[in-house]
Amino acid sequence: MFQVTPHGERVALLRIDDGKVNAIGPDFLRSFGAAWTEATREGRAVVLAGNAKAFSAGLDLKRLPGLERAEMVAFARGFNALFRDVLAYPRPVVAAVDGPAMAGGAILALSADFRLVGPNAKLAVTEVPVGIPFPAPVVELVRARLPVPEHAPAILRGGVRAGARNASARAGRTRSTPASAWWTRRSRSRRSSRSTIRPRTPPRRRTRAPSSRASTRS
Numbered sequence: 001m002f003q004v005t006p007h008g009e010r011v012a013l014l015r016i017d018d019g020k021v022n023a024i025g026p027d028f029l030r031s032f033g034a035a036w037t038e039a040t041r042e043g044r045a046v047v048l049a050g051n052a053k054a055f056s057a058g059l060d061l062k063r064l065p066g067l068e069r070a071e072m073v074a075f076a077r078g079f080n081a082l083f084r085d086v087l088a089y090p091r092p093v094v095a096a097v098d099g100p101a102m103a104g105g106a107i108l109a110l111s112a113d114f115r116l117v118g119p120n121a122k123l124a125v126t127e128v129p130v131g132i133p134f135p136a137p138v139v140e141l142v143r144a145r146l147p148v149p150e151h152a153p154a155i156l157r158g159g160v161r162a163g164a165r166n167a168s169a170r171a172g173r174t175r176s177t178p179a180s181a182w183w184t185r186r187s188r189s190r191r192s193s194r195s196t197i198r199p200r201t202p203p204r205r206r207t208r209a210p211s212s213r214a215s216t217r218s
Contacts, residue, residue, distance in 0.1 A: 001028065002035035012039040017051040024104045025060030026071070029078040036085060046089070048112060049096040056105025058126070079104070080137070086111040087141075097121040107138055110145045 005013040014035055016022045039046045050056060067075060086093055086108065095101075095109040098118030106123045109115055117123075125142055143151055 001031045004035055004038045006044070009042070010044055011047065012041075012044045013047045013049060014039040015049045015051070016056060019051075021054040021057035021100070022050050022105070023057050023060035023062075024079070024108075025063040026067070026075055026078075028060070029075065029082060032082055040089060040091070043091055045092040045094070047094045047096055048086075048108070050099055050101075050105075052099070054099040054105070055095070055097045055101040055121075056108055057100055058103030058105050080135075083107060083111045083137075083141075097123065102126055107141065110141055 001016065001018045003013075003015045003017060005015070007013060018028070022028075036046075048055075064072070064075065092114065093112040094114045094116055095112035096116045096118075097109050098120050100122045101109045102122070102124055103126045106125050109123060115123075125138070
């Protein structure tokens with residue numbers, strides 16, 4: 001389900017590929033832990049990518065309804081741990097998305113520091129429209145990553161960002177490539193404290209020289 005490919009000594013590609021749409025279920029969580037440990041060995045930066053069909057279509061709604069209560073509790077804890085590990089990782093994490101990243105898949109992409117978005121990408125958090133409770137930490141993550149005008153459409157209506165439109169977000173820095181655009185926002189987790197923020201120097205005010213015609217009153 002997961003393939004880890006080192007690229008030099010500082011970067012690892014962690015590809016999600018279950019042969020389908022990479023739905024998140026108990027098997028996904030069990031396999032992800034080992035793959036994440038391998039990818040982050042020796043503090044490497046990580047690129048998360050899906051397969052040709054999807055980055056991740058979200059929760060496995062075929063498998064999850066059949067879980068017993070204890071199994072569902074364990075799944076919920078593992079689900080939260082997955083995003084916590086990605087958010088708290090002190091090295092850069094990039095989500096390379098060129099297919100659907102829906103619900104839990106979108107949350108995984110938003111947990112990364114950067115999102116590299118291709119023309120076939122579709123990102124949406126669709127929990128509320130389909131009647132699934134939205135956990136408070138996920139709401140905060142969406143609020144941190146998306147510009148304020150998009151909070152309600154994203155959270156309440158499951159608004160979908162498709163293709164190059166992902167680059168329209170007024171967040172962080174935006175860059176584009178010939179065939180795609182990538183939308184990014186620096187993480188507001190503890191790793192952002194490593195960055196040095198230099199205050200902007202205020203512009204100098206121009207002072208007008210005294211006019212030669214100026215006169216003084218005695």
